[in-house]
Amino acid sequence: SQQGEEDPQALSIQEGENATMNCSYKTSINNLQWYRQNSGRGLVHLILIRSNEREKHSGRLRVTLDTSKKSSSLLITASRAADTASYFCATDVEGNMLTFGGGTRLMVKP
C-alpha cells in the first residue's frame, strides 16, 4: 500500500513559472525524499529532508516538511522544459524501506 498521496496527479505549466507539488503521508517518518523520473527510467534523487527539518533548498528546488500535518511540498522555481518528468515523494519509516506516493506528472511547455 502507498503511504504517500501526491497532489496534483498532473500539472501543466509554462516555462518560467513555478511548480508546486504536495505530498501527504500517514505515519511517523525518519525522513522524506523527493525523486524525479523521466519516461519510465530510473529515479533521480532530488532532496532528502529529515523529520526534524522544516525546509531545505537545493538550487531551484525548495522542500518543506510539516510533520504535524504529515505533509511535504516540493517547489520548483523558474521551471524549464527539461523539468518535464514525474515527481515522487518517498517516506523512510523503517531502515531503507521507502514507501512511495503515486507521483505527480509535470509538463513544462516551452
Add this chain to the structure above:
Amino acid sequence: KAGVTQTPRYLIKTRGQQVTLSCSPISGHRSVSWYQQTPGQGLQFLFEYFSETQRNKGNFPGRFSGRQFSNSRSEMNVSTLELGDSALYLCASSLAQGGQETQYFGPGTRLLVL
C-alpha cells in the same frame, strides 16, 4: 564514481519461466534495495539486503527472492513468472544500514512477461 548499474536493461520472458536480475551498487555502498514499478500499483518495495542479509521484505509472494554477495552486488529472482510480473524493476543502493540515508537508483530492468 560510477552509479548503480542493472543488467539486463530489457527482458522478455514467457509465463512459467524464471528470471534473474542483477544489480551492482555504487562502490562502497553496502545496502541494496529492490522495487517494482507498475502502472497499476506504482512503486513498491520488494526487499533490502545489507551485508548479505535480508533486512526487510515487502508484501510480495515467495516467488520473488533475492540475495546479496560479499562484494555487495545483488540479484533478484522471480520464479514461475506471471503476466502481472511485467514491470520496471529498480534497485537502489545506499551507504549505511538505514535511516537518514539517500538511496541512489539504477536505470532499471524492464521485464515483459508474455
